[in-house]
Amino acid sequence: MKELEIVTKRKIELLAPGGDVDSIKAAILAGANAVYCGLDQFNARNRAANISFENLQGILHLAHSYNCEVFLTLNIIIIEREIPALISLLNKLVNTSIDGVIVQDLGMLYLLRKYFKSLNVHASTQLTNHNSGQIKFLSKLSSTRVNLSRELNIHEIQHLTSVAHENNVLTEVFVHGSNCISFSGICYISSVLSGNSGNRGRCSQPCRDQYITTAAGKNYPLNLKDNSAFFDLKELYEAGVDSLKIEGRIKKYAYVYTVVDAWRKQLDTFHNQNKIGEDNSHLYKVFNRDFSDTLLKGEISKNMFIDNPRDHSIKHLSEINSYASADEVEAGQLKLYQEKEEIKALVEAKINQLSAKKVPLQIHLSGECGTPLKVSVTTPERTFVVHSECDLLAKGTQPLDYEMVLKRFKAFNDTEYFIEEMSLEEIKADVYISFKELTSLKKRILYLLNGSKESLEPVQVPAITNLGLEADKPSLSVLISSEEDIYLTDETKADIYFQLPNCFKDKCSDFTDLFTRYKKLIPYFPSVIIGEDYSIAVEFLKQLKPKLIVTNNTGIAYEAYQLGIDWIAGPHLNIVNSYSLLALKEALNCSGAFISNELNRNQIKGIKKPTNFKLHYSIYHPIVLMTSRQCLFHQVTGCEKNRVDDTCIQACEKSSSIINLKKESFMIEKSKGNYHTIYNQNNFLNTEILNDLPAVFSSFMIDLRDVKTETKLASSKSELIQLFENRLEETANSETILKKVIQSTTNKQYKKGI
Structure with a gap:
């Protein structure tokens, strides 16, 4: 010891x-x-x-x-x-x-x-x-x-x-x-591969699967x-x-x-x-x-x-x-x-010596005309008695009988108890009592059975109507993460989001300077920001005071709310219903939200937005399967370091891949200032939603960060933005041209839903 x-x-x-x-x-x-x-x-x-x-x-x-x-x-x-x-x-x-x-x-x-x-x-x-x-x-x-x-x-x-x-x-x-090797809640590998979403309790645990032996000699590199x-x-x-x-x-x-x-x-x-x-x-x-x-x-x-x-x-x-x-x-x-x-x-x-069955009740009713109805209730632990507040009557609508009492008392069967025996043998002759009085007796008995806790009547939650006006013709937004792509702000009217890293160490002033110099850039925060990096990110917000941010991190959302900064809930906050939108707007003054890419057409269709609230959707992006705080290269390519340190997060820049036994490959990327991320082999592209759900979304985002997957682009980023803008404008042949330019994509999640 x-x-x-x-x-x-x-x-x-x-x-x-x-x-x-x-x-x-x-x-x-x-x-x-x-x-x-x-x-x-x-x-x-x-x-x-x-x-x-x-x-x-x-x-x-x-x-x-x-x-x-x-x-x-x-x-x-x-x-x-x-x-x-x-x-x-x-x-x-x-x-x-x-x-x-x-x-x-x-x-x-x-x-x-x-x-x-x-x-x-x-x-x-x-x-x-x-x-x-x-x-x-x-x-x-x-x-x-x-x-x-x-x-x-x-x-x-x-x-x-x-x-x-x-x-x-x-x-x-x-x-x-x-x-779990991934941060919980932002792991989509099971959802993408098999349609079994971890956010729905159906994770098929592909991280535990065998993969083709890696260069580091491992068969289960994510285990x-x-x-x-x-x-x-x-x-x-x-x-x-x-x-x-x-x-x-x-x-x-x-x-x-x-x-x-x-x-x-x-x-x-x-x-x-x-x-x-x-x-x-x-x-x-x-x-x-x-x-x-x-x-x-x-x-x-x-x-x-x-x-x-x-x-x-x-x-x-x-x-x-x-x-x-x-x-x-x-x-x-x-x-x-x-x-x-x-x-x-x-x-x-x-x-086997314990019983988890509901507790039996024995209920005995007694009384005669001109006296209160007496109800004796016995459980294995105790017996108690309640009396009606009104006397039993000689006349009424319906005589007191077994069916009448059971109709009022059957609610006991919805508790930790059940009616094992109910006897009216001691009721003298035909007597009458009001339904209201029986209901009152039921409530008093429930109160005693429930440890002196009042029973609550069912809440009727008001139905949500689509308070938000129909969206104007949707605009385009573009996500980038490299200063080399900032030139795009001069080549398009689209909103340009700039992805910030997981780790802000020693970078606060650099990012403040970047966004000060390029006023059109909109900060886009990742899902995971821990410890000192979070404190620095908050300091960045306070110094910059941007007009608008997009955030996948609820901590940053809270700080934006506190600072009076307009904010949009990002696609990895897993927004899938109308009440989530109300929560964000009413409690934290959110102005818009991305709807989860795990949903299909019919699941999105039912979502109703609040007044003065905009819905966003990522129409093209590399698919994040998971984000991990572990070093994945230890198991995949090998690494000279035995453990992760601060220099790893800030300086390491590597990529590799793993292949499962079905010959599906997944891209592992570690960029400077970020945790390890695994991406699907093919990017997500969903232009069907434009026809399926017109006038629902205010903005569609395309992700043009330099993430290497098997999806190939046959045009420059400027040209690609123009092609998507043409598609939003419904220019002739724009859909066909887009699919020729972007090769090897999937929208399987949109087809299947959750």
Whole structure:
């Protein structure tokens, strides 16, 4: 054991995954303070078994009897036609004892903030939460907790937690389980390759696939070790983190129990004895890809990768034991398999003793004419009695009978309880009571069953009408990232966006000078801006005070709002419904937004824009599959450095490619000041939308940055801009000419949608 100098007082929540009922039971028994689980709709683990709403009610009762909270994952983007079903679900959830909902979609944040205020809102890691402005952005949209990006180091976590607490927001950090190689929420590789969007909970995990052996000799170049901060508890405590989250909603009950149990014991040892346990052997006895905590330590290195996505348990056993022969290896493996089966059997026996079924109610009604109706309600834990406020009558519309009572009391079956038995045997003769009085009795019983919490009537959310006037003839906008292309500002009337880098270190004054000299340039911010780079980016905004920006980062959006700068939500903010537009406009004074390129024609068609709000769409661009803080060249071409440092981000400029077993190639680019990005082999080109959805969009963007893909251009950038302008003007043959000039493109995402 490692002795610690500090005396611990503050408790940290241990948050466990629950992909099905058995896993939830396992987490509760192993000592989780909270579990997160998903229903069979609206959650980002489509491959998990998930649970029904009926299951949820029983789970809530079980968990709360063990002082364990339950958070519901609603962490996908919601397309327009799903909004009525979502509102219906939220109307049900407000009358449950759910402890919080985990959310990605900005439109859902809007609905929760405006109509369902009783629900605690947790911002999902799918919102790519990594800077202080994003914490404030989410706080303004009523988030009470933020799940921070996995890529952050302990110093960045500490700073963001401090900012969060200043804004009455809790922080949650992933501490164990699978690591994504891409920043969550801005990974589109599964969406592009198979139509299974990670933002819809359908990720097919192509990052775990085998690829043609790279020059560095790797077959799984995108495959990371699992995350485990098991020995970093002291640092997380000192950083002020509120919740430690274990990943694994597609894992089964034996895995969940083993991992949660190990973490529970580690936490208890830390809290009670001021010690950190040094034995993590139990974590190796269930599925793992070996472990790494280097992201947390800020040491992004080649040691984070493992060239095999399968279970590492057996290999780890061989590594820690010095077997003298093949027979000893086989015997050791057999022993581990047996131990795994024993763990499974032990956990199964434990969880079978728990019931996650809804709680039975026995209801007995009694009374006679001239006395109040007496309703006795019995649960396994207690009995209580309520009386009607009016006496039973000898005359009325309908005599009090079983069907009449059940019609009013059947609402109990929509709670954590169900009517097992209902008796009217003690009702003397035919008596009458008003429907209104029975309804009042129902509400009082629900109030007592729900822990003295009033039931809420369903909210009727007003339908959104298309308040924005039809768009004028759409204009063109152009994205560039090189000073060599600034000449284009003199050759077109199109808006020219200039892509800023992920990392601003020592560049603030340079960029301020650039935009001061070229007044027509509009700053275009990337999705990821972390730590000092974020502070410098904010300083740049304050110094320049541009009239307009485009941003894919909600932290920059918040700062623009604070500074009174007009801003447009970029294409990687995953805007897919009308309520997202309302959230951005009403809460943060946004003037326009790009609609996600993951949507198809029909999914876009239903979106309605607010008054004085413009819709934008990227009609041509290299397709970003993922952005990573890791160095991808370690696994692809090799690199002389073992770890990423500041000079890598600022100075490294490389490109390469990987090829999967289907012979599809993906371009890896590392440009100066930016993180590693993987692009699709073919650029996105969608001119069909001009005919499909006329008078919807105010502007169409074309991305002319120098990103090398297999798409080839047979004209200069100036000529290409003119061709797109001709297409917007519907010049004869402009479509045909464009498709001849731009070769090898795709609009598969637009065809399929999400």
